Amino acid sequence: MNHLLEILRNNRDLPDDDFKIIIEEEQYEEELFSIADSVRRQHYGVDVYIRGLIEFTNYCKNNCLYCGIRRDNQHVKRYRLDKNEILACCKQGYELGFRTFVLQGGEDNYFTDEMISEIITEIKSLYSDCAVTLSIGERTKETYKAWFDAGADRYLLRHETANEEHYKKIHPECLRLKNRKKCLWDLKEIGYQVGSGFMVGSPFQTIDCLIEDIRFLQELQPDMIGIGPFLSHKQTPFHSFPNGDFHKCLRLIAILRLIFPYSLIPATTALGTINTQGREMGLKAGANIVMPNLSPVKFRKQYELYDNKICTNEEAAECKSCLEKRVQSAGYRIVTDVGHVRR
Ligand code: SAM
Ligand code: FES
Numbered sequence: 001m002n003h004l005l006e007i008l009r010n011n012r013d014l015p016d017d018d019f020k021i022i023i024e025e026e027q028y029e030e031e032l033f034s035i036a037d038s039v040r041r042q043h044y045g046v047d048v049y050i051r052g053l054i055e056f057t058n059y060c061k062n063n064c065l066y067c068g069i070r071r072d073n074q075h076v077k078r079y080r081l082d083k084n085e086i087l088a089c090c091k092q093g094y095e096l097g098f099r100t101f102v103l104q105g106g107e108d109n110y111f112t113d114e115m116i117s118e119i120i121t122e123i124k125s126l127y128s129d130c131a132v133t134l135s136i137g138e139r140t141k142e143t144y145k146a147w148f149d150a151g152a153d154r155y156l157l158r159h160e161t162a163n164e165e166h167y168k169k170i171h172p173e174c175l176r177l178k179n180r181k182k183c184l185w186d187l188k189e190i191g192y193q194v195g196s197g198f199m200v201g202s203p204f205q206t207i208d209c210l211i212e213d214i215r216f217l218q219e220l221q222p223d224m225i226g227i228g229p230f231l232s233h234k235q236t237p238f239h240s241f242p243n244g245d246f247h248k249c250l251r252l253i254a255i256l257r258l259i260f261p262y263s264l265i266p267a268t269t270a271l272g273t274i275n276t277q278g279r280e281m282g283l284k285a286g287a288n289i290v291m292p293n294l295s296p297v298k299f300r301k302q303y304e305l306y307d308n309k310i311c312t313n314e315e316a317a318e319c320k321s322c323l324e325k326r327v328q329s330a331g332y333r334i335v336t337d338v339g340h341v342r343r
Contacts, residue, residue, distance in 0.1 A: 002031055008258050009035055013218070016211050018105025023251055036254035036286035039261050043081040044288050045330040048132075049264065049339030051133065052093035052319070055303040056081040057339075062137070063172045064160075065201060068233035068305045069106050069331045075235050079299045080110060081117050089294040089316075090123055094130070095244050096320050097336040100286060101127075102156070102291065104135040111136075113143050117150040124151035131338050133195075138179060141186040148190050155187045156195040158226055161202065162216035163209040170202055184220055191342060195224030195264070200252055201244020202230040214334070218259065223341040225263050228270030232304035246274045249286040250285040257286030262343045264289050273310045279323070290327060290334070292319040 001009075004022060008014050014022075016031060021030050057080045058069045069076055081089070101123060105111075110312030120132050135156035144155070158193050159180055167177040187194045198213045199205075217225060225253050252263060266289040267282030275281065279290060293300065293311050300312040311319055320334075327334050 001035070002028055002277050004028070005031055005035055008255070009039065012259050014260070016149050017032040019211055019214060019255070020207050022255065023036060023248065024207060029247065029251055032251060032254045033285045036257040040257055040286050043261050045338070045340055046284065047288070047335045048332045049100070049289050049337060050098055050315075050323070050334050051102050051266070051289060051291045051339075052089070052096075052098035053102045053291045054081070054086055054089045054102060055104050055293070055295045055299070056071045056086055057108040057111065058299075058303050059106035059108040061109060062107050062175065064175070065170050065172070065237045066199070066230060068236060069303065070236060071090060073235045074295070076304070077302050079302055080108070081296070081299075083115075083122065083298065086119055087122060087126070090127060090130075094127055096317060097334075098292075098294070098320075099127075099129060099336060099338040100131040100133060100154075102133040102135060103292070104156070107137040110122055113139075113146055117146055120147060121154050122152040129338065131340070138175075138183045141190070141228050144183075144187055144192070145190050148192060152192070154193040154195065154224070156224065156226060157183055157187065158195075158197040158199075159184065159213070159216060160198055161205065162198075162212040163208055164204075164207075164295075166204055166209045169204045176328075181216075188220070193223040194220070195226055196220060196222045197224075197226035199230040199244060199270075201242070203238050203241040205230075214255070214259065217256070221260075223264060223343075225260065225265050226268060227252055227256070227265075228268035229274050231270055231273060231277070231308075233306045234306070243274060246271070246278065247276075250281055253282055253287055253335060254285040262341060264339070264341055266291055269293075269310060270306065273306070273308055280326050283327065283330045283332055288332075289339070290323050292316065305319055
């Protein structure tokens with residue numbers, strides 16, 4: 001075994017310069033993926049957990065420079081799902097074997113704290129064996145606490161980049177890395193299972209930014225880590241920047257699996273968009289989660305974070321069975337399970 005990879009597997013860490021080598025260089029890739037896969041199998045066998053993604057609003061008050069649903073994109077037709085529409089997605093999902101529902105959206109103040117609490121309470125009372133994951137951006141600690149008390153189990157909030165300068169280059173002035181990090185610490189303190197992560201290849205990202213991302217995750221010790229390639233969107237200020245590097249993203253998935261053997265790492269939609277076999281390859285590199293879409297098909301195209309986003313035409317059942325086949329072809333199996341972290 002390559003000695004760097006052996007050290008990484010045994011110590012779950014490497015010095016910065018060694019991380020840089022295995023992130024940048026393709027020559028170690030095959031062995032890296034195979035070691036990451038064996039570590040994943042030690043912790044999760046061949047199980048892949050599914051999360052039912054409900055993209056319930058594409059309104060957003062933020063203006064992140066990379067994001068297709070940013071406030072200033074006038075070309076997006078905005079939509080919101082009401083409580084009953086969200087519950088209908090959950091019902092369909094439950095019947096298909098989903099035991100986690102992920103409520104994701106832009107930062108949309110139309111939904112008050114109370115409205116979100118009510119939605120959480122209702123989902124949990126109807127499906128007490130399911131987990132509710134929220135992914136609706138930065139809020140106060142009090143709000144996070146209220147949603148936790150209402151029954152929310154998990155929260156996804158990618159830190160996006162752990163480098164202060166880089167953060168400023170890809171976000172508007174009013175958004176601060178410091179606050180993003182504070183939100184993550186608040187969520188942890190409250191008791192949520194927390195997910196963070198970053199885009200690979202976002203404009204102005206350097207190898208040092210990626211090292212800072214790894215170091216920040218080591219501090220935070222999240223349960224879930226979502227990474228995917230940056231993909232450009234034609235109606236954003238970053239429309240002419242190149243997409244992130246697919247293979248570098250796979251290498252980072254494998255590295256994260258070795259640093260955090262127990263973590264829940266999705267093979268993301270962005271990975272499936274940049275390469276038709278992207279999610280299968282992500283699983284083989286150490287990912288153990290897929291997130292089929294449960295949102296109503298009529299709104300799917302309107303939640304276009306980047307150009308050519310996949311899975312915008314299939315009904316939930318089709319989306320799940322397509323993923324089931326893909327997961328199987330990669331050598332794993334989708335299970336009906338709430339899919340908590342196995343620390
Ligand atoms: N508003 C919530 C938040 O800020 O966490 C959740 C929705 S946001 C659209 C979900 C994630 O999409 C972001 O954390 C970001 O990493 C990812 N994303 C947005 N634009 C993207 C792009 N152009 N390419 C790849 N990923 C993107
Ligand atoms: Fe708000 Fe992307 S800018 S979700």
